[in-house]
Amino acid sequence: MKNAPPFFPLNSSIDDNGHLRIGGLDAVALTKEFGTPLYVFDEDDIRERCREFKREFTGRYAATHIVFAGKACLTRAIAKIVASEGLGLDVVSGGELEIARSAGFPTDAIYFHGNNKSDAELEMALEYRVGRIVVDNSFELGRLETMAARRGVRADIMFRIKPGIDPHTHAKITTGNIDSKFGFGLDDASAAAAQAMKSKNLRLIGFHYHIGSQIFEIQPFLDAMKTTLEFMARMKRELGFITEELDTGGGYAIQYLSGVVPPTIGEYAEAIVNAFRDECRRLGLAMPKLSVEPGRATVARSAVALYSIGAIKDIPGIRRYACVDGGMADNIRPALYCSQYEPYLANRMSDFAGQTYTIAGRFCESGDILATDIKLPEVKRGDILVMPVCGAYCIPMSSNYNAFYRPAMVMIKDGKARLIRRRETVEDLTRTDLG
Structure with missing residues (x-):
């Protein structure tokens, strides 16, 4: 052999x-x-990737939640493996949510993303009481507020924001730049946060960003972290808003070719957690819960x-x-x-x-x-x-x-x-x- x-x-x-x-x-x-x-x-490979992410990130910052980005590949079998390893799940459609539910995935560990969720999908998210609805724009925020009020529920939400960082990857898998269909610009997010803080039916708990996929350089992750934490400090200063959770998305590169080797998960985790800790200290922020959302790096x-x-x-x-x-x-x-x-x-x-x-x-x-x-x-x-x-x-x-x-x-x-x-x-x- x-x-x-x-x-x-x-x-x-x-x-x-x-x-x-x-x-x-x-x-x-x-x-x-x-x-x-x-x-x-x-199956052993999937499990080892899940454990590697948990080991490398929580070993450096215990209050880290690993969330599998289901769009990478979601079947009932994979959902069950991910759930048994204690990861959360990121879904981007009603179909992905239903696959997760049919596999018995705990809905309170699900993050519902998407830049143009339908009314039916938002109603589904509220009915199933998903853990986080990641709001992409002001239009969605208003619709969700109305739906939650009609149901008489209070939903935990996060805002997807655009830190305006070039991740130096292929244009079609770049998602965090200003000219992107995903997320709020920072000024729009500030206005929307003020609106959400007044809501009786929505509870804004934090922010999410995702700058792209197959990112070999670590520096773009650090640039996005710095920009977002500065925005969080601004929200604290201007609105009195204390961020409970920061979701930094995924995008970790993996090896497809001989000789083209990305940083290890440990190297990514070391740099990200250190920057997170240093910037929070510099800005006078209490360190919130940190979430990361590997997809490709978990199953590819x-x-x-x-x-x-x-x-x-x-x-x-x-x-x-x-x-x-x-x-x-x-x-x-x-x-x-x-x-x-x-x-x-x-x-x-x-x-x-x-x-x-x-x-x-x-x-x-x-x-x-x-x-x-x-x-x-x-x-x-x-x-x-x-x-x-x-x-x-x-x-x-x-x-x-x-x-x-x-x-x-x-x-x-x-x-x-x-x-x-x-x-x-x-x-x-x-x-x-x-x-």
């Missing part, structure tokens, strides 16, 4: 036949049992995607394509924001990778490319291509483009594989088609 590359799930190895094994199970055998495309998750590395290779197309002097039976309908990230992956052959992990291939999906778009000009052994029809680091944003963003059946998901635990989401069928595709 040899170790798999560092960005594969925790319990991954390469056996004497050159096959990838995850949690002790042969990945090639899994494709024969469950078909392809197939997403394989390692826990899963691989497995595909069968079909057509191989050689265009002499230009490019050699290897086509797989999935693509942008199950993983749109490369097409959407140029994400890069490092694929391998799960049935020949030990073979010399001396050929250059571009991995093409099966969908009717020229942009359906999963990886460009990557090194693999000489590819043959029937080989099993494995894409590591596919546990986040692949399945949640999947579609039925070209009437594609969304793939199956398998969870591995204690040397056993269980189906946590079956492959779709034609009945699933036509269920809502009324003809």
